[in-house]
Amino acid sequence: MDKQLGTIVALEGSPSTSDFSFVIKPGADVKKGQYVQVENEKELVFGFVAEIVRANRYFEQAESVAEYEKFGRIADAFPSDGWEYVLAQVRILGNHRDGRFTRTFTPPCPGAAVSNANDDVLRRFLGFEENGLHMGAIQHHDVAAKLSMTRLLQKHVAILAMSGAGKSHLASVLLEELLERKKEHGRIAVVVVDIHGEYGGFAHDDKYGHLTKVVEGTEIAVPFRKIPPELVEEWLPNLSGPQRELLRHAMHELRKSRGKDGYSLKELLVGVDAAQVAKEDTKKTLARALNELRRYRFLSQGKENPKLISDIQPGKLLILDFSTIDSLRKKQILVALLARRLFSLRKKGRIPPFLLLLEEAHNFAREKAEAHEAISRSVIETIAREGRKFGASLCLISQRPVNLSTTALSQCNTHIILRVTNPNDLDHIQMSSEGIDARVAKSITGLKVGEAIIVGEAANYPVFVSIRDRKSLKRERGAPLHQQAMEYEAAKERKEEQVEAFL
Ligand SMILES: Nc1ncnc2c1ncn2[C@@H]1O[C@H](COP(=O)(O)OP(=O)(O)OP(=O)(O)O)[C@@H](O)[C@H]1O
Ligand SMILES: [Mg+2]
Numbered sequence: 392m393d394k395q396l397g398t399i400v401a402l403e404g405s406p407s408t409s410d411f412s413f414v415i416k417p418g419a420d421v422k423k424g425q426y427v428q429v430e431n432e433k434e435l436v437f438g439f440v441a442e443i444v445r446a447n448r449y450f451e452q453a454e455s456v457a458e459y460e461k462f463g464r465i466a467d468a469f470p471s472d473g474w475e476y477v478l479a480q481v482r483i484l485g486n487h488r489d490g491r492f493t494r495t496f497t498p499p500c501p502g503a504a505v506s507n508a509n510d511d512v513l514r515r516f517l518g519f520e521e522n523g524l525h526m527g528a529i530q531h532h533d534v535a536a537k538l539s540m541t542r543l544l545q546k547h548v549a550i551l552a553m554s555g556a557g558k559s560h561l562a563s564v565l566l567e568e569l570l571e572r573k574k575e576h577g578r579i580a581v582v583v584v585d586i587h588g589e590y591g592g593f594a595h596d597d598k599y600g601h602l603t604k605v606v607e608g609t610e611i612a613v614p615f616r617k618i619p620p621e622l623v624e625e626w627l628p629n630l631s632g633p634q635r636e637l638l639r640h641a642m643h644e645l646r647k648s649r650g651k652d653g654y655s656l657k658e659l660l661v662g663v664d665a666a667q668v669a670k671e672d673t674k675k676t677l678a679r680a681l682n683e684l685r686r687y688r689f690l691s692q693g694k695e696n697p698k699l700i701s702d703i704q705p706g707k708l709l710i711l712d713f714s715t716i717d718s719l720r721k722k723q724i725l726v727a728l729l730a731r732r733l734f735s736l737r738k739k740g741r742i743p744p745f746l747l748l749l750e751e752a753h754n755f756a757r758e759k760a761e762a763h764e765a766i767s768r769s770v771i772e773t774i775a776r777e778g779r780k781f782g783a784s785l786c787l788i789s790q791r792p793v794n795l796s797t798t799a800l801s802q803c804n805t806h807i808i809l810r811v812t813n814p815n816d817l818d819h820i821q822m823s824s825e826g827i828d829a830r831v832a833k834s835i836t837g838l839k840v841g842e843a844i845i846v847g848e849a850a851n852y853p854v855f856v857s858i859r860d861r862k863s864l865k866r867e868r869g870a871p872l873h874q875q876a877m878e879y880e881a882a883k884e885r886k887e888e889q890v891e892a893f894l
Contacts, residue, residue, distance in 0.1 A: 394507040396421050397479065399429065401501035408483065408495045413505045415477040424855055425531040426508035427481055429499040434488040436499045437508065437516055438481040441830065447475040484852055487512055510534050518542065518851040522576045524568035526561070527858040536845070536856040540577065543805055543849040544746055544784040547775055551792045551820055552809030557841045558788050559589050561807065562748060563861050565786070566593065569746065570602050570708060578706035579782070580745040582733065584726060587750070588714030592864035599863055603708045604697070608716040611725060612691040616646065616653035622731070626724050626766055627680045634677045637669040655692045656685045687721040699732055703742040719754060720766070726755045727767035734774050737783045744782030747774070752787035753794040768796055775802035793819045804848035810838040826853050
């Protein structure tokens with residue numbers, strides 16, 4: 392039997408179809424956020440405790456309390472303790488009958504007994520699945536938060552929080568769950584754009600190592616012949632009309648003469664220089680722009696790394712470690728290129744359904760950006776809009792949601808929000824996440840590291856989840872400051888000692 396917690400009271404305007412209050416039984420443990428149920432005409436009314444208040448008649452009149460306490464304590468003169476009671480205010484979420492959930496059309500009755508929500512019903516009420524992705528536990532109940540993979544990922548997910556709130560930890564938990572999925576439940580491939588080199592631990596992990604491949608950012612190579620001129624134009628948005636024409640012309644000529652053998656960027660530069668059709672100025676400016684691309688060193692004659700078609704496999708993880716790349720533009724170009732190729736291969740059915748997980752997403756799909764800074768935005772927005780039809784999913788992670796493209800963010804049908812304190816970010820999150828009311832928004836600032844609110848497609852109602860511990864190897868980046876300082880001085884002293892010994 393589910394634990395009895397208290398009795399519904401009749402107050403002005405309550406119980407109604409949207410809320411009720413109950414007096415908590417002495418000794419019963421009731422917490423803010425806890426789910427409760429009440430029987431009402433053979434149905435269960437489901438709700439959660441939105442607030443708890445204590446009351447005591449003896450202390451209702453401020454004037455009398457002040458007057459009395461001049462001469463002694465009220466508690467000494469009257470049996471005031473016995474008059475204290477605790478009232479829980481419940482927001483109703485809906486009704487449950489014969490395995491089905493409906494809206495609440497009649498209020499529960501005053502005097503009715505309130506009990507702790509039944510775990511099984513709660514699981515179904517929130518929309519969790521037995522074979523779902525196990526992200527953690529919901530607070531105050533013994534219920535694992537197992538999110539349906541399809542509901543969480545098909546229409547994309549955004550993980551939003553301030554720095555250090557646990558976004559990467561949460562993302563690692565998600566990766567573990569995706570790698571552990573059984574074939575019969577449907578496995579997808581995962582590609583991670585690892586900006587800070589935090590996910591490398593997966594490759595050295597006993598359990599996940601054989602499912603993981605890491606490609607260093609500086610090792611990424613794409614055969615130039617696979618790049619159409621339109622893409623190069625996208626990377627170099629400042630080209631003029633004649634420069635574009637020249638670029639197309641030169642690439643076309645090379646393609647014609649080289650065919651499958653491919654060609655290098657250096658050869659394209661020679662081709663541009665030799666072109667008869669263009670003015671010297673045009674050639675020079677185009678060459679300067681192309682030389683910048685050449686410095687990024689990822690366009691090759693034939694080498695390809697990663698090999699998307701063979702490296703993208705169901706139940707496997709491909710990590711692109713961008714931590715060694717300094718230039719944001721290079722990172723954007725690589726993300727744009729990768730995302731575009733992934734989406735196009737997926738549309739042709741040449742790779743399995745996949746999840747592209749993007750850390751620091753605000754740098755790759757920036758809301759307000761000049762053309763040369765917005766190279767990867769359009770493809771991310773395209774996948775955000777059309778990806779679900781083709782099994783191309785995005786997980787966008789950001790500590791600056793204000794700067795993240797609203798188009799992309801609004802297409803993420805599930806938002807997982809961890810601690811956020813910046814008021815601008817909070818406002819933005821509240822505006823862009825359907826289902827976050829003022830009450831939920833208020834509690835976001837009170838979240839601790841590792842606590843999350845899941846809103847949207849993946850859960851029927853906004854739900855608070857304590858994210859579970861990770862099982863995979865953690866790659867620590869950045870030792871505590873005092874430790875780094877001590878290590879520096881110790882190393883310096885060792886060096887000085889060695890010099891002295893030598894002298
Ligand atoms: N659910 C959790 N359980 C235990 N530890 C956690 C949890 N969530 C986060 N942590 C720890 O808190 C620290 C910060 O977490 P994490 O690196 O995931 O934050 P972040 O939001 O990604 O930060 P940043 O914005 O700097 O990337 C890490 O040491 C991590 O191990
Ligand atoms: Mg992080």
